[in-house]
Amino acid sequence: xxxxxxxxxxxxxxxxxxxxxxxxxxxxxxxxxxxxxxxxxxxxxxxxxxxxxxxxxxxxxxxxxxxxxxxxxxxxxxxxxxxxxxxxxxxxxxxxxxxxxxxxxxxxxxxxxxxxxxxxxxxxxxxxxxxxxxxxxxxxxxxxxxxxxxxxxxxxxxxxxxxxxxxxxxxxxxxxxxxxxxxxxxxxxxxxxxxxxxxxxxxxxxxxxxxxxxxxxxxxxxxxxxxxxxxxxxxxxxxxxxxxxxxxxxxxxxxxx
Numbered sequence: 656x657x658x659x660x661x662x663x664x665x666x667x668x669x670x671x672x673x674x675x676x677x678x679x680x681x682x683x684x685x686x687x688x689x690x691x692x693x694x695x696x697x698x699x700x701x702x703x704x705x706x707x708x709x710x711x712x713x714x715x716x717x718x719x720x721x722x723x724x725x726x727x728x729x730x731x732x733x734x735x736x737x738x739x740x741x742x743x744x745x746x747x748x749x750x751x752x753x754x755x756x757x758x759x760x761x762x763x764x765x766x767x768x769x770x771x772x773x774x775x776x777x778x779x780x781x782x783x784x785x786x787x788x789x790x791x792x793x794x795x796x797x798x799x800x801x802x803x804x805x806x807x808x809x810x811x812x813x814x815x816x817x818x819x820x821x822x823x824x825x826x827x828x829x830x831x832x833x834x835x836x837x838x839x840x841x842x843x844x845x846x847x848x849x850x851x852x853x854x855x856x857x858x859x860x861x862x863x864x865x866x867x868x869x870x871x872x873x874x875x876x877x878x879x880x881x882x883x884x885x886x887x888x889x890x891x892x893x894x895x896x897x898x899x900x901x902x903x904x905x906x907x908x909x910x911x912x
Contacts, residue, residue: 696733697891698775701768706912708742709779710759715904718742718757724902725760728778731895738763761912774892780906783896785809785828786853787838787873789845789864801851801858806841807834815898817890824877824890828897835871843867854897855905 710716718741729737741757762779786805811834818825830838842850842864852860852875859875877893878886 697888697895698729698732698734698771698778699768700733700766701771703767703769703771704763704765705767705772705775706761706763707776707779707909708759708761708912709906709909710744711904711907713904713907716906717903718760721902721906722760724900725762725779728895728899729762729764729775731899732775732778732892734764734775735766760906774888776909777892778896780909781896782855782902782905783809783893783899784853784855784901785812785897787841788851788853789841790849790851801853801861805853807837809897809899809901811837812898815894817887817894818874819887819890821876821886821890824886824893826875826877826890826894826897828873828875830871830873832871835869838871838873839867839869854893 710718722739722741726737726739729739739760739762742759742761743757744759760779764775767775785808786801787807788801788803788805790801807830811830813829813831813834815829816827818827846864846866848864850860850862850864851858852873854875854877859877860873875893877889
């Protein structure tokens with residue numbers, strides 16, 4: 656007698672026609688939530704536009720290198736499609752054929768606020784170089800003690816954050832793992848000596864090391880209380896600059912076109 660067995664049916668994946676709609680609604684809700692929490696751009700938007708050309712006398716000011724660095728700064732500051740490129744000097748300024756190599760940087764920005772001009776100038780002229788130094792003298796002259804090769808630089812920065820609500824611009828710097836180890840070793844071996852933090856050769860912090868610093872976090876406060884009208888925006892400016900590679904040299908001149 657032949658027995659016939661009904662083969663077991665394997666249940667396939669459930670087909671729910673409403674699933675894509677639910678997913679779309681969830682995605683839309685997340686997009687709306689993120690958009691609602693987004694911060695306004697560092698450089699306020701508006702109808703103004705400006706053009707500059709800048710250059711430097713230092714041989715380290717290499718225009719083809721500087722141009723993309725400035726463009727990245729402006730882009731991160733919220734300026735849409737900034738035009739930045741290296742260019743030779745005008746023919747009237749070229750003294751020799753060799754001077755026609757790209758030695759200047761031309762910058763064009765559009766769609767920004769009238770009040771944002773000074774902020775944009777800072778973005779394209781500040782070097783943004785961080786340095787952490789240690790000196791033996793307990794009371795050094797601040798203007799010349801913290802120069803030379805620093806123990807920590809922008810290369811050791813993992814991320815930066817502008818701290819809001821302070822009366823003076825304040826930036827929190829989180830170091831990389833390598834940077835954290837360097838800072839811990841530096842402060843462990845130099846308790847009682849002075850730790851200095853410089854930004855573009857300005858001494859921002861000069862404190863006596865009391866105990867080794869293990870956290871890998873630095874807090875910088877710029878300027879004097881009451882000096883700046885918008886400390887939060889200034890803090891965002893320096894957080895942006897210190898989180899990127901510094902310019903190879905300081906621009907020595909700027910001309911509005």
